[in-house]
Amino acid sequence: MLEIKNLRVEANGKEILKGVNLEIGEGEVHAIFGPNGSGKSTLLAAIMGLPPYEIKEGEIIFKGKLLNDLPVWKRAKLGIGLAFQNPPEVSLKMEKLLEKIGKNGLQEYVEKLNMKDYIKREINKGFSGGERKRAEILQIAAQKPDLLLLDEPESGVDMENIYIISKVINELLEKDKKIKERKKSAIIITHTGYVLDFIEAKLAHVMIDGRIICSGPPHEVLKNIKENGYEECKKCR
């Protein structure tokens, strides 16, 4: 579904991604670990096409289409949905945005995510950390993307909300279907790995200084990081 080849990305003249290679098949969920500033969020922003990130080299191919020069909204239309780590406050009522994204069956998710009172309000204004994350997942649910980019969905969220959010993400990822029948994929950035207790990932990657330096079974990779820290990972470069 997604193929990233030797991706080099700059922001304001500074190189952040230094040759990333990544392949994600249909129905696969991948996790990315890495210390702060290693380029995890940049990778998601580059896939989405957000400024100020500029592709200097390499390719991002989604469903066989080269994304490099496509505007953000066209990438979203193609089926990519990003749940922002720190979404901005927007002077627009959430229900107006949801109307525009406009997919059927949304009411169900409004209830599942306890967002009934929030959709009448301006997006993220006065929302707590957990409310913002739920609002992000609600918008993603409205988009129904084929590839979900989840940037730290659990950061700043209490256990109860992690559970609520994960449940919906699993539905969006068609986890109720047989493995073979699943068509939706995801990249999840996580610091703590908590969210992986609720959402099964096929593979985890460790990103250090703009490169993916190792990949393996998520719980094994996480165990190694917890035991030895990223310092040990850096030796693998």
Place this chain on the structure above:
Amino acid sequence: MDMKNARNAGEKMEELEKVGFDRKMKREASFLAEDDFIKEIRKGKNVEIMPIEEALKEYDLPKFFGRKDKYTKMVLEKRQTGYFIRVPEGKHVTMPVQTAFLLKSDKFKQILHNIIVLEENSRLDMISGCMATTFNGLHASITQYHLKKGSYLTYTMIHNWEENVEVYPRSSAYLEEGSTFISNYIALTPAKKIESNPIAILEKEAIARFYSILYARKNSDFDIGAIARLNGRKAKAEIISRIIAQDAKVISRGLIEGNAIEAKGHMECSGMVMGKGIIHTIPELKSSVANVELSHEAAIGKLAEEQLNYLMARGIDEDEAKSLLIRGFLDVGIKGLPPHLNKAIERAIDLMAMASI
């Protein structure tokens, strides 16, 4: 009238709905004037409505105490038409009264005088539209409001002018004890000049709220504001505006005077500048006694790139995302209006904001 103007006029007649004049909606009474003559006057059971000329003969009308300049002089000396509306004591009118003024002939000078009187403990919602179907012209008016004890008036004015039209409304409102006046002004289409600065005098425990929603474009020059004199104890005023200036200039004024103890006033202006726009806010607070609470806040910014990208990441193209943000910005959340009037305002903003990009 040439063909272009004639066609424009035809289209605009249907567009009266955009300024809230809607024959399909339930209204208590209607008043429609074109240039200097009354085209339609539909009376209601619960309000008195008549041409101003008749009222001048019949009633001892309140004195105008607003700004005195060449336009008020013009109106007082050369008034052409206008309405007089009176709500009897204790009467709560449930359906709104709608009025509209259409500036139709090229280079016409429309000179109007309106008076609204609410007797004690009455209530009225008004929706008033003004629009031009000609590209050149002038609209000068005086509107006087007299709210007697305990009465409640919401007055929503929607303007839809053309690029070469000059507009000089002058208004004064006298609020007796315990009365409430909610004034909403919405102007979202270009005009050569709009200058409006209504003045309200508030007696004990009276409340005035002025909301302005302005979208100035194409070299428009808007000078809009409100003055509230809090002369009675516990009188309360709010002046709130949302302004977009896109290649246009807007001066946003406000003056709240606290002249009696425990009076409260708040002013709030949010502005967004696009292209070569200019927003100049002039908020003034004046207090002549101790123990009053007056405040103001203002913020002017640009259309935020971050918000734009956020909406685009949801699959919305750039133009539509801009239009959504503009629409959202103009959503000031007017308090105290009946729901159907809120809907009419939302619809007017939707139509004009969406068409503007």
